[in-house]
Amino acid sequence: MAKLARKVALVGAGMSKFGRHFPNKRNPDLWIDAWLDAVSKVDNGINSKDIDACYVGNYSSDLFNHQGHLGPQMANLVGLTPKPAPRFEGACASSGIALRQAVIAIASGVHDVIAVSGVECMTELPTTGVTDVLATASDSLFEYPAGATFPGLYGTLASAHMHKYGTTIEDLMRVGIKNHENGRENPYAQMQQSIKEMMESKKARLEKEGKDIPDWKDEFDFLKSRSNPMIAYPLRLFDCSLITDGAACLFLAADNVAKKFTDTPIWITGTGQGSAALSLHDRDDLTSFIASREAARQAYQMSGLKPKDIQICEVHDCFTIAEIVALEDLGFYERGKAVEAIKNGETKRDGVLPINTSGGLKSKGHPVGATGAAHAVEIFKQMRGIAERNRQVKFDVEKAMTHNLGGSGGTCVVHIYEK
Amino acid sequence: MSEIVKDFTIESYLEYIRNKKLMGSKCKDCGETYVPVRKLCTKCNTANMEWVEMSGKGKVAAFTSITVGTPFFVEKGYGRNKPYCFSVIKLDEGPMVSGQLVGVDESKPETISVDMPVKVKFLETEIKGETRVDLGFEPA
Numbered sequence: 001m002a003k004l005a006r007k008v009a010l011v012g013a014g015m016s017k018f019g020r021h022f023p024n025k026r027n028p029d030l031w032i033d034a035w036l037d038a039v040s041k042v043d044n045g046i047n048s049k050d051i052d053a054c055y056v057g058n059y060s061s062d063l064f065n066h067q068g069h070l071g072p073q074m075a076n077l078v079g080l081t082p083k084p085a086p087r088f089e090g091a092c093a094s095s096g097i098a099l100r101q102a103v104i105a106i107a108s109g110v111h112d113v114i115a116v117s118g119v120e121c122m123t124e125l126p127t128t129g130v131t132d133v134l135a136t137a138s139d140s141l142f143e144y145p146a147g148a149t150f151p152g153l154y155g156t157l158a159s160a161h162m163h164k165y166g167t168t169i170e171d172l173m174r175v176g177i178k179n180h181e182n183g184r185e186n187p188y189a190q191m192q193q194s195i196k197e198m199m200e201s202k203k204a205r206l207e208k209e210g211k212d213i214p215d216w217k218d219e220f221d222f223l224k225s226r227s228n229p230m231i232a233y234p235l236r237l238f239d240c241s242l243i244t245d246g247a248a249c250l251f252l253a254a255d256n257v258a259k260k261f262t263d264t265p266i267w268i269t270g271t272g273q274g275s276a277a278l279s280l281h282d283r284d285d286l287t288s289f290i291a292s293r294e295a296a297r298q299a300y301q302m303s304g305l306k307p308k309d310i311q312i313c314e315v316h317d318c319f320t321i322a323e324i325v326a327l328e329d330l331g332f333y334e335r336g337k338a339v340e341a342i343k344n345g346e347t348k349r350d351g352v353l354p355i356n357t358s359g360g361l362k363s364k365g366h367p368v369g370a371t372g373a374a375h376a377v378e379i380f381k382q383m384r385g386i387a388e389r390n391r392q393v394k395f396d397v398e399k400a401m402t403h404n405l406g407g408s409g410g411t412c413v414v415h416i417y418e419k
Numbered sequence: 420m421s422e423i424v425k426d427f428t429i430e431s432y433l434e435y436i437r438n439k440k441l442m443g444s445k446c447k448d449c450g451e452t453y454v455p456v457r458k459l460c461t462k463c464n465t466a467n468m469e470w471v472e473m474s475g476k477g478k479v480a481a482f483t484s485i486t487v488g489t490p491f492f493v494e495k496g497y498g499r500n501k502p503y504c505f506s507v508i509k510l511d512e513g514p515m516v517s518g519q520l521v522g523v524d525e526s527k528p529e530t531i532s533v534d535m536p537v538k539v540k541f542l543e544t545e546i547k548g549e550t551r552v553d554l555g556f557e558p559a
Contacts, residue, residue: 132490139517141429142455145553146517147485147492147505155483156507163481163533229499233484233528281507281515286481 001272001301004107007255009265010417012046013380014038015373018246018365019190022123027061027070028077030247031119034370035078038115038249041380043262046251048079050260052111055102056087057095057118058369063133065124074117084111089369091137092318094118095248096372096404096413100271102252103415112254118373119247130243134368137407139279151240153280153408154319155232160286161321162234165336169234173223174342175320176238176362182349183359185391190242190365195219202227239320244365248373250380266383270305270416272298278410291412292329292405299401299414300331307331310416311397312353312382314375316405317360326403327355330414354393357382372404372413379417427458427468437552439541441475443514444468454514473510475539476559480515482506484528495544502526508537508556522557 014037016030025033039046054075061067075085088097095118102114122130134150143153161167176195183189184197193201199222207213216222228236251261258265274294277283283290300306307330315330317323327338332353341347347355358364358378361371379400381387397419404413425431427444432455435442443454449463454473459466485492486502497503506520521540523531535558542555 128490131487135489143517144489145491146555147489147497147503147519148517149485149487149489151487152483152485152505155485156481156505159483159533160481230484230486230502232486232505233502235483279517280481281517283515286507 001298003302004103006107006109008103008106008268009253009255009258010250010268010376010380011253011258011261011265012038012042012251013249013377014041015188015248015370015377016246017188018244018367020123020243021245022121025121025245026124027065027067027119027121027247028073030121030245031074031117031249032077034117034119034247034249035115038251042251043264044260046261051080051083051113051115053084053105054078054080054115054117055098056085057098057116057372058087059089059091059094059120060133060136060369061121063136064120064122070119074119078115080115090411091406092316092366092368092371093404093406093411093413094369094372096375096402096415097273097411099250099372099376099415100273100413103268103271106252106254112257114252116250116252116373117247118370120367120369121245122243122367123245127243137410142281143279149232150408151232151235151319154321155235156280157286157325157408158234158321161325164287167324167339170220171324171339171342172234172239172320173220175317175323176223177219178342178348179317179356179360179362182357182391183363185389186359186364187388189359189363190244191363195223195238235319235321241318241361241366244367246365246367246370246374248370248377250373250376264384264419266380267418268415269418270299270303270414272296272302272414274298274412276410278407280408288325288335289329289405289409289412291409292326292403292414295412295414296330296403299416303416303418305399305416309399310353310401311395311399312357312379312393313355313401313403314358314360314378315355315403316371317356317362318366318405320362322405323355323360326405330401330403349391349393357387357391357393372402375402375404376415383417383419425470427456429455432456436541436554439552441473441539441554442470443473443512445471452512452514454510454516473512477508477510477537477556479520479531479533479535479537480507480509481533482520482531484525484531504528504531506556516554519553519555520557521555
């Protein structure tokens with residue numbers, strides 16, 4: 001894997017507030033919010049005249065909003081007409097792919113500056129409709145007729161991981177608890193509450209209604225109760241990410257023009273993408289994602305870095321089990337060993353390897369096509385030292401990573417960032 | 420006269436399922452077996468297949484018990500109070516397939532286990548006067 005032919009810098013990044021916004025905000029509104037937020041983060045300012053192309057990542061506006069052909073629409077809204085505006089789709093990895101293609105286009109010399117857009121408005125459909133649209137990212141021929149839902153596929157993967165490595169439901173719960181602790185510190189997150197806070201407010205509500213107050217000792221008791229219903233064994237509601245509307249925006253620039261925008265660019269030194277069979281039954285290993293391992297291998301090789309060099313990482317926690325598997329696939333921990341590290345607090349904000357300081361997909365939210373770009377927004381903030389509230393890690397972040405998984409692992413995109 | 424060999428397509432595979440046969444394709448060059456069927460062998464890059472019938476025996480490779488199901492399963496009466504089990508089965512012949520696992524206690528998924536031996540069970544559903552057949556499994 002050769003180095004990039006030309007260095008590529010991330011010079012600005014921003015996002016809309018994630019949440020349930022429809023009908024008050026639709027794709028165009030969310031995208032403009034993200035654009036304005038990203039513009040405000042470019043030290044010396046940026047405007048559409050500086051930008052050569054708009055690369056849009058979106059999973060399924062076609063099915064969510066009856067709108068295809070999103071690229072030119074998003075470009076026009078920010079004054080980029082008639083510049084190139086392609087759209088990229090790879091399920092939940094759509095804007096990770098848009099980011100990667102923008103990096104490649106700049107490195108090749110075709111473009112100097114690109115705006116990367118990730119956007120998705122999911123709540124235009126009711127939950128059953130959203131579930132059905134998401135299911136089209138898995139295999140519709142054989143898995144879907146057998147009853148597979150998205151949580152079902154990740155529940156299936158979890159059963160294999162539990163069987164092989166002894167992973168427990170408490171191990172899964174620790175991921176959600178940690179990510180909500182982070183998300184409560186993120187003003188852009190959909191659910192800005194810790195699980196403990198949600199447990200206390202549930203108790204208070206029951207007391208107010210004159211009902212029996214459950215005797216939950218801690219979050220684990222709460223998460224094992226009927227208040228956290230089973231969705232697809234062993235995954236309960238709080239093991240699943242959220243249904244979200246949102247957008248994110250990144251500005252990328254070639255090395256020779258990056259200085260125009262900022263004195264402190266963040267260099268994207270590694271990019272990788274992998275694929276896997278769409279159906280789980282066509283894969284050799286159900287306890288790991290080959291697409292993740294391949295994407296990581298490429299990104300590490302390009303950057304010359306190793307897993308131990310990475311200081312923080314945003315991983316794709318669409319379900320709690322996915323974060324555990326990602327930590328192993330990215331080489332941070334040996335297979336089956338991530339849960340021990342999580343238990344020891346290593347992946348908390350004050351741990352040795354903070355993971356998903358943004359709150360992750362679990363707490364920040366998961367507007368599928370926007371998620372890959374939003375990962376990069378958090379890394380930008382952490383590396384600049386501008387993460388809001390009490391979320392900023394306590395050390396200087398020199399080297400970071402993002403991991404964006406599509407569907408049930410059919411696509412993965414990994415990026416490495418350095419100061 | 421020899422029987423006309425069905426083309427190695429998804430529809431041929433599904434037609435076999437509708438006739439309650441679990442069939443796969445076997446590469447005549449390298450012996451690799453594919454279920455569901457494939458026309459191109461990705462091990463040796465040839466398209467020289469023959470149909471082979473599977474024994475229908477295998478083991479659970481992974482599973483889940485689903486309480487919030489797909490529209491088809493909701494229509495069949497599954498839901499919060501009656502979960503169903505989706506499974507990936509490793510066939511004795513090697514390939515893995517997806518199918519509903521029946522004959523287990525779906526509301527007590529802890530009692531279902533990876534590696535549990537299973538055998539094929541074709542599942543019939545009446546839809547608008549027609550019988551639909553899906554690939555399923557039950558404990559052996």
